[in-house]
Amino acid sequence: METVVFLISAAVILSGALGVIFSKNPVHSALFMVQTLFGVAVLFVLLEATFLAAIQVIVYAGAIVILFVFVITLLGVDRAEDLKVEPISGQRPLAVVLGASIFGIILTVLIVAVGGPTGGQAANTPIGDATDNTRILGEALFSTQVFSVELTALLLTVAVVGAVVLSTRPTKPLISTLDEQQNDTLDDELEEKGGE
Amino acid sequence: MIITTTWYLLLAAILFSIGTVGLLVRRNPLIMFMCIELMLNAVNITFVSIGSHLNDLGGQLAVFFVLVVAAAEVVIGLALVVAIMRRRSRTNADDLKILGG
Numbered sequence: 001m002e003t004v005v006f007l008i009s010a011a012v013i014l015s016g017a018l019g020v021i022f023s024k025n026p027v028h029s030a031l032f033m034v035q036t037l038f039g040v041a042v043l044f045v046l047l048e049a050t051f052l053a054a055i056q057v058i059v060y061a062g063a064i065v066i067l068f069v070f071v072i073t074l075l076g077v078d079r080a081e082d083l084k085v086e087p088i089s090g091q092r093p094l095a096v097v098l099g100a101s102i103f104g105i106i107l108t109v110l111i112v113a114v115g116g117p118t119g120g121q122a123a124n125t126p127i128g129d130a131t132d133n134t135r136i137l138g139e140a141l142f143s144t145q146v147f148s149v150e151l152t153a154l155l156l157t158v159a160v161v162g163a164v165v166l167s168t169r170p171t172k173p174l175i176s177t178l179d180e181q182q183n184d185t186l187d188d189e190l191e192e193k194g195g196e
Numbered sequence: 197m198i199i200t201t202t203w204y205l206l207l208a209a210i211l212f213s214i215g216t217v218g219l220l221v222r223r224n225p226l227i228m229f230m231c232i233e234l235m236l237n238a239v240n241i242t243f244v245s246i247g248s249h250l251n252d253l254g255g256q257l258a259v260f261f262v263l264v265v266a267a268a269e270v271v272i273g274l275a276l277v278v279a280i281m282r283r284r285s286r287t288n289a290d291d292l293k294i295l296g297g
Contacts, residue, residue, distance in 0.1 A: 006199045010207050017211055017234050021218030026226050033230050036211075040237050043204070047248045049256050052240075052263075059263055064233065064270050068226060071274045075281050088290075095220035099213040106209035110202055126251050133256075140253055141260070152264045159268035166275035169282075 005046055013039035030068045037061045048127070051134040204245035212238035223288035225277050229270060236266050 012035060019032030037060045044053035128136045141149055215234035222228055240259045247255020284291065 003197050003199050006203065013207065013211060014214070017214040017218075020227070020230050020234060021214060021222060026224060029227050029230055033233065036234060036237065040241060043207075043241060044244055047204075047244050049244050049248070049259075052244065052256055052259055055260070055263060056240075059267060060233070060237075064267060067270060067274055068230065071278060072226060074278060092221055095217050098220065099217035102216055103209055103213035106212070107206070110205055110209070127248065127253055127256070136253060137256060137260070140257060145257055148261060152261060155268050156264065159271045163271045163275040166272070166279045 002046060005042065009039045009042040009046070012036075013043075026072050027069065030065055030072065033068075034061050034065050037065070048129065049133060050131075051137050201245050201249040204241055208238040208241040208245070211235075211241070223290055225273075225289060228289065229273055229277075233266065233270070236262060 016032045016034075016036035016039060020029045020036065023029045023032060037056060041053045041056040041061075044050070044056060127133070212235050215231045215238060218231035218234065219228050222231065240262055243255040243258045243262070245255075247253065247258075280292070
């Protein structure tokens, strides 16, 4: 049973990932990404990380992909890039070689490590079963990890403020462009300095 | 056939490689962001499967924080893309070589 679920969700994840990088239309890429994210959520359920599975669907598929789709709506989809043109010659073969070599490195590690990963239990927080997952995770987050939780709160606040600052339409241009005259005087000053 | 942790790690490795290739090949900044999300998801699978293997909650805690950072990163990144698009009509990663100075 577990094997079947794993194989099906693996197929869903990988086909979605390939769809993301091969679709011309960004909207299709976003939808394929939803497919991948749901597959990952199924894997989380299989690993008894039920809270993370719910968060995966709500935050990733519900918030992040919606954000992507909104931006695509804002910018328009008619700028589908031409996948046949290769801007830098040899970029694609090199990219494939690099990706394959990263995969090869990880595969080598997996093959060398016979019998799966080893290691000890780091903290004294065992996982518990699936029904208990949310309670245990919450207790750990607000006792041992409370400082990190406060830091993420700060991070999210900074991100929201940054997004608002970046997306407000500035009344005057953010980068003041020098006009011709200023440019000329600047050049003269530079020349004078160079002469000295 | 019994699914062990190694299978999960193998799947995560393939997903990470696909994300890397996509990030290097595509030039649309939105799709490059999506590829970064794919790579983050591959790492999340690794964290949860090894945490489950060692019966340790640390993996799931790490995934929680990765999710928060991913959300913040997407918000800032998309705001940057929108701000750039407002000044220039068409944008892909190669058009921004003006940033090189």
